[in-house]
Amino acid sequence: MEVLATLSRAPATSQARAGEEAYTDARPDAQAAAGPPPPPLRPAAFYSCVFAQIEEIGWERVVSATGDDGVSCLSFRVVDDKGRIHLLEITLPMGYPASPPSITAQVPYLPKIQWSKSSRLKDVICQFQEHLKMLQEFWSTMDEIDKVLRVVDATKPTYAMSHRLLALGDDCYILLHVDAHKPSSLPECRFLGAEGKLDRLIMNWRKNRKRWDTKKKFHENLAGVLDFALPAPPSVGSVRDDEQADCGICYARHLPVDDELGPHSGCATDYTCENPSCSRAFHSVCLRDWLRSITTTRQSSALTRPLFFASCRQVLRCPVRELPLLQRSRCRQGRRPLNLVSVYKKALDR
Structure with a gap:
């Protein structure tokens, strides 16, 4: 009987130990699932x-x-x-x-x-x-650069930025780093561009850098050291002219290079609205295709019926002789499809 009692206690002890080991092994998993402990609470004071x-x-x-x-x-x-x-x-x-x-x-x-x-x-x-x-002098210097010189940074500069990328023309650029502690001093620079085009500018920089005068304005010093007329930023009028040069239908200045366009492949805008307050440019190809896509347009042997353009109410007359109808699914500028009907229906609805 004692032997039986001893044998009956042994499994119970092993089961208890196994349960304890299982509980011990499960605790790290439970802690990991619960995540990091919450931050300590601050006192009410x-x-x-x-x-x-x-x-x-x-x-x-x-x-x-x-x-x-x-x-x-x-x-x-x-x-x-x-x-x-x-x-x-x-x-x-x-x-x-x-x-x-x-x-x-x-x-x-x-x-x-x-x-x-x-x-x-x-x-x-x-x-x-x-x-x-x-830092007021530093920011005034950076404002002067942004106002007087042609800055080509893609992002809007922040108050923490101490560098500017300036366009010099002919695909040449200069990257300037202005010392925030001494903004009127000679900046660090790096020239960017094709080989051979920067040789004269680099030579002038090395030769004239000692002429930098902290009492002069920043852009005057830079032009003097480079011995070069720095390009000014584009004016509001020139930016507007650039926008007006884009086609009012496909929103591109040049047509895509496509055999389907024939002699018009890659051509720039060649028609301008006669309204002086509008002067919107068009590709004659885009304009003719758009006129043909509108059911209210009547076509004669040489000219379409006069039609009011949506933005300025100007009557447009466009010859359509000897022009194949474009397949808009293939006429693209970059990734933008030339969907003339949807664009101008929205314009007419407005």
């Missing part, structure tokens, strides 16, 4: 302290308040002496206010915040405003 300091600055200057607890990351609107609007992001650490906050802003370089146990958020704002005063 932290919130009352932060809200009181925001009151000192003004709630109207708060742009956003985010973070795990809703106020650990604050964004404030700061206006400099020239009226430029800046966003200052202040991140409050767990030990705030004993620990100093960190800041982020769209500036060339950030100031080093002076912080003590008695410091408050308004002190950070004041130090940042003083930093903005030091």
